[in-house]
Amino acid sequence: MKEHQDYILGVYDDEDVLVEAVGKVREAGVKIKEVFTPFPVHGLDTALGYKYSNLPVASFIYGATGTITALSTMIWMLGFDWPQDIGGKGHIALPDFIPITFEFTVLLAAHGMVLTFLIVSNLFPWNYAPKMFDARSTDDKFVMAIELDSNSKMTADAIRSVLRESGATEVNDFKDEAHK
Amino acid sequence: MQVTSSVRAPLVTGGKKAKDVTQDICRQVEGAPTRAWVVGMIISLITLGFGAFCLGSLWWEGLGLWGLNKTIGWSWDITNFVWWVGIGHAGTLISAILLLFRQKWRTSINRAAEAMTIFAVLCAATFILAHMGRPWLAHWALPLPNTYGSLWVNFNSALVWDVFAISTYLTVSLVFWYVGLIPDFATIRERAKGTRRFVYGMLSFGWTGSAKDWSRYEAVSLVLAGLSTPLVLSVHTIVSMDFATSIIPGWHTTIFPPYFVAGAIFSGFAMVLTLMLITRVVFKLEDYITIAHIESMNKIIVLTGSIVGVAYITEFFIAAYSGVPYEQYAFINRAFGPYWWAYASMMTCNVISPQLFWIKKVRTSIVWTFILSIIVNIGMWFERFVIICTSLHRDFIPSSWAMFYPTMYDVGVYLFTFGFFFTCFLLFAKYFPVINMAEVKAIIKSSSENKKSH
Numbered sequence: 001m002k003e004h005q006d007y008i009l010g011v012y013d014d015e016d017v018l019v020e021a022v023g024k025v026r027e028a029g030v031k032i033k034e035v036f037t038p039f040p041v042h043g044l045d046t047a048l049g050y051k052y053s054n055l056p057v058a059s060f061i062y063g064a065t066g067t068i069t070a071l072s073t074m075i076w077m078l079g080f081d082w083p084q085d086i087g088g089k090g091h092i093a094l095p096d097f098i099p100i101t102f103e104f105t106v107l108l109a110a111h112g113m114v115l116t117f118l119i120v121s122n123l124f125p126w127n128y129a130p131k132m133f134d135a136r137s138t139d140d141k142f143v144m145a146i147e148l149d150s151n152s153k154m155t156a157d158a159i160r161s162v163l164r165e166s167g168a169t170e171v172n173d174f175k176d177e178a179h180k
Numbered sequence: 181m182q183v184t185s186s187v188r189a190p191l192v193t194g195g196k197k198a199k200d201v202t203q204d205i206c207r208q209v210e211g212a213p214t215r216a217w218v219v220g221m222i223i224s225l226i227t228l229g230f231g232a233f234c235l236g237s238l239w240w241e242g243l244g245l246w247g248l249n250k251t252i253g254w255s256w257d258i259t260n261f262v263w264w265v266g267i268g269h270a271g272t273l274i275s276a277i278l279l280l281f282r283q284k285w286r287t288s289i290n291r292a293a294e295a296m297t298i299f300a301v302l303c304a305a306t307f308i309l310a311h312m313g314r315p316w317l318a319h320w321a322l323p324l325p326n327t328y329g330s331l332w333v334n335f336n337s338a339l340v341w342d343v344f345a346i347s348t349y350l351t352v353s354l355v356f357w358y359v360g361l362i363p364d365f366a367t368i369r370e371r372a373k374g375t376r377r378f379v380y381g382m383l384s385f386g387w388t389g390s391a392k393d394w395s396r397y398e399a400v401s402l403v404l405a406g407l408s409t410p411l412v413l414s415v416h417t418i419v420s421m422d423f424a425t426s427i428i429p430g431w432h433t434t435i436f437p438p439y440f441v442a443g444a445i446f447s448g449f450a451m452v453l454t455l456m457l458i459t460r461v462v463f464k465l466e467d468y469i470t471i472a473h474i475e476s477m478n479k480i481i482v483l484t485g486s487i488v489g490v491a492y493i494t495e496f497f498i499a500a501y502s503g504v505p506y507e508q509y510a511f512i513n514r515a516f517g518p519y520w521w522a523y524a525s526m527m528t529c530n531v532i533s534p535q536l537f538w539i540k541k542v543r544t545s546i547v548w549t550f551i552l553s554i555i556v557n558i559g560m561w562f563e564r565f566v567i568i569c570t571s572l573h574r575d576f577i578p579s580s581w582a583m584f585y586p587t588m589y590d591v592g593v594y595l596f597t598f599g600f601f602f603t604c605f606l607l608f609a610k611y612f613p614v615i616n617m618a619e620v621k622a623i624i625k626s627s628s629e630n631k632k633s634h
Contacts, residue, residue, distance in 0.1 A: 015625065035391040038198060038367070039622040045395035053399040059407075077323060077332040086336065099341040099418055103348040106411050110352045110404055114359060117400045118385065121393045123362065127386025128369075128378055135370040137389050138363070140198035140621070 007033065008156060009133055010144040010163035011170035015041045018142040021166035022047040025144070028162045030154065033147040036137035055113055055120075062112030063105045070104035071097060133174055145174070191285050191623060194467035198621045201468075202367055205613045208463050209368055216462055217610055224602040231596020234589045235310060243313045245589040251575045251582035256590040257311045258422075259564040263447070264304035264597060265346070265419055266440070266560060269412055270448025271297025272353060275360075276408035279401070284626075285476050287619040288468045292459060293452045294357040295612070299604040300451070301350045303597035308346070310593050338421040345418040349411060356404045359397070362387045364613040416444045423567065429510035430571030433498070439491035443560060446484035446530070449477050450556035455605065457550050459614060468615050471544050478543035481556065485534035488563075492531065510571055518583065519570040522562050529559020 010025075012018040019041060025032060026049070035044060045052075078084070079092040118124065137143040146159055163171045196204070208214075213221075238245050248255060271293040278286035309315040321343045323333050333340050365384035372380055387393065420440035423431035453474065460469040499511040515523050533555050537543040542552075574581045608614070 036389045037391065037394060038202075038389060039363075039618040040394040040398050041391075041622075044391050048391055050392060050395055053396045055396055055399045056403050059403050063407075073323070074335045078335055082329055082332055084334075093336055096336040099414065099421075100335060100344045102410075102414060103341075103344040103418075106352060106407050107344075107348040110355060110407050113400060113403060114355050117359075117396055121396055123385035123387060123393075125382040125385060128381030128384070130386040130388050132370065132388060138367040138370045139202045 006148040006156075007133065007174040007176065008146045008148065008159050008163065009170075009172045009174050010146070010166070010168035011134065011136070011172065012142040012144065012167060013140075013169050014167075015044075015142060017167040018144070019043050019047050021144070021163075021168065024166040025146075025162055030146060030159055030162055031150050033145040033150070036133060036143040036145070038138055038140055038142075041142070055117055058116050059109045059113035063109030065112075066105040066108030067101055069108075070101040074100065131176065134172070144168070191288065191470070191472065192468060192620065193470055196467055196624060198624060201615075201617050201620050201624065202371075204465065204468070205364075205615050205617050206368055206371060208609070209611060209613060210371070213610060214462070217606060220602065221606050224599050224606060226599075227595050228599030228603055231592055231594075231599045234592025235306070235596050238310060238589050238593060239313075239315060243311075245587060247585045247587045247590055249582050249584070251580050252569060252572045252584045254311075254572065255565075255569050255584045256586055256594060257307050259561065259568050260594050260597065261304045261307035261311070262419055262440075262564045262568075263557075263561050264300045264307070266416065266444035266447045266564075267451045267557070268297040268300035268304065268349075268353075268448065269416060269441070269444035270452045271295070271300075272349075272356075272408050272412040273445055273448065274452070275356060276405040276412065279405040280409060283476075284623045285473055287623055288465075288470075288473060288615055289452065289456060289477075290619070291357075291360065291612075291616045292456060292609075292614050293448075294353060294360070295605065295608045296452060296455060297353050297448075298350065298357060299601050299608075301346065301353065302604075303601050305346065305350070306597055306600070307593070338418065338425045341418045342422055345415045349415045352404070352408060352411060356408060359400060359404070360616055360619075361612065363389060363397070363618045364616065367617055368613065413441055416440045428571050429504070429506040430514065430567065432507075433495060435491055435494060435498075439488065439495075442484045442487035442491065443530075443563060446481060446488055446534075447557055447560035449481050449484070450553040450560070453477055453481075453549055453553040454557070457546060457553070459609060463609070463614065465615065468620065471546075474546065474549055475544050478537045478549060481552075482534050482537040482543075485530060485537075485556070489531035492527065506576075509574075513574055514566060514570045517570065517574065519566065519573070522566050522570065526559055526562040526566050529555045530563060533559070 010021070012021060015037070018035070018037070022032065022035065022044065026047075032048060035048060037044065074097045075092050083091040132138075133145050134141065134143045144163070146163075148156060148159075151159060160171045192201075194200075246255075246257070248257075271290075274286050274293045275290040278290075309318060312318060321333060321340065323335075361383070362385055365380050366387035366389060369377055369380040369384045417437040417440070420436035424433055424436040426432060456469055457474070460466055496511055496515075499507045502508070513519075533552055536548070536552065542548045569584050573583060
């Protein structure tokens with residue numbers, strides 16, 4: 001194995017130039033490892049060919065679990081486990097159960113989705129020092145990272161010229177020493 | 181690329197670029213605390229200390245320290261609870277409902293408004309725990325297995341609905357707020373060194389800003405906004421049902437849910453304005469929180485204030501029209517009984533004074549906005565006091581009629597929540613980015629003065 005992984009970074013100044021550049025770079029046959037931006041750029045995920053996240057689907061499943069859990073628990077507790085005679089009214093007073101059913105649905109849908117997001121994106125406090133290609137990508141620059149190993153058909157110089165032509169203001173090299 | 185009409189007022193002034201946003205917002209996080217901040221903190225901590233003494237005494241001695249009596253079982257405690265929950269509503273409205281409506285002006289104020297929501301809901305929760313008298317038994321409000329049967333909680337009770345509504349609202353708001361903070365903590369982390377870098381690194385959860393993560397982040401924000409919108413409306417609806425499902429004249433009213441929700445947004449926006457007008461001056465954020473922002477919020481205040489005014493008049497009409505003598509008496513007593521001054525304060529502060537915002541000079545004036553924002557919150561406190569206390573104080577039998585006189589402990593617990601709220605808000609304003617940097621950077625190209633032509 002190599003001691004380190006080599007990357008070429010294209011640095012962009014403008015989000016609209018970046019989105020167009022992603023298309024141009026991919027058309028030239030260069031595989032993009034990832035793009036780092038200081039804020040969400042609309043259309044960047046589709047330009048990179050990412051599918052829309054399945055998190056909303058996950059959220060729906062968590063929410064449905066909440067609905068079923070809350071409703072069945074209340075019906076079981078007040079209807080079967082300990083039925084109470086309150087003014088001769090029915091034990092299973094469905095309209096009364098709606099507020100808690102709704103709140104519990106939202107509770108599970110929201111927390112389930114956020115927890116799933118943190119797990120799939122590996123966002124946890126113990127990752128306090130993540131690998132950053134260029135610190136300026138949390139400030140005002142847009143950084144496109146290209147891994148040399150996954151672009152073995154092209155020379156490094158060819159990739160650099162593709163990046164420059166696509167509108168990158170800087171093209172830098174990056175050696176990932178931690179990589180084994 | 182987003183297109184914004186050139187007719188629209190710019191949301192960020194002063195020709196700011198993305199780098200300036202980072203600089204301007206990180207400045208107070210990275211700098212030493214200012215003198216104004218330290219003075220504010222000392223005052224808050226003194227208030228908190230006195231309040232903590234009162235709250236501690238209350239828990240030690242019992243609820244007898246409060247001015248409650250046999251007739252008036254709910255007074256300042258529940259008034260303050262509803263007041264604080266209402267204030268909290270503006271934060272969620274700004275971050276969730278305005279996100280769904282694609283109102284870009286929310287980006288400069290949503291972070292601080294959401295922080296306000298969380299602290300306000302915690303203050304509200306304090307009154308629930310105080311009102312319980314025995315807060316160590318607070319878990320009895322939850323359907324937990326127990327040795328009494330199991331005897332479950334009564335799910336038919338609006339008070340149990342409230343337990344679920346408030347706790348869901350608090351935790352979901354907290355998570356929504358924190359997810360938004362993660363990218364901004366990463367920005368601060370990358371600018372920092374040493375221990376500060378470690379602490380903000382932990383807080384940032386190792387965010388790198390990759391396109392994949394942003395894509396998921398956007399999906400999460402949208403769904404959370406979609407979930408929070410009905411949630412925020414449900415919370416004050418359920419709070420209003422604490423009253424509306426009872427049989428007390430003056431409480432037993434079907435218009436309570438929309439009336440309470442409008443009142444909540446009304447008072448919440450007033451509190452956001454009070455806080456933001458101070459924050460923007462102290463932290464020099466005039467380019468981000470502009471007169472256009474203040475005007476937009478004032479328009480929401482005049483709208484919700486008018487809805488509340490219509491609700492007050494409707495209540496009166498319905499009381500007269502119903503032909504129910506108890507209901508009619510409750511309302512006549514409200515306006516002309518011994519608590520007429522509370523009713524008059526409520527009407528003046530909530531219905532008349534916000535109408536001044538129809539005048540453009542008033543709603544674009546910082547001084548006027550600041551004064552009226554405080555008047556609105558005084559009015560909204562009186563509204564809850566009028567609903568709760570004046571409906572109770574003249575019971576069905578005249579021998580049970582009573583007045584409510586607050587003791588030091590009623591005032592003290594209220595001061596406790598003020599101390600707590602401002603301590604939290606000052607800590608937030610100093611150590612957290614008060615404006616959502618990532619979202620402001622995202623709109624800067626389409627909505628700032630230095631728009632580029634394409």
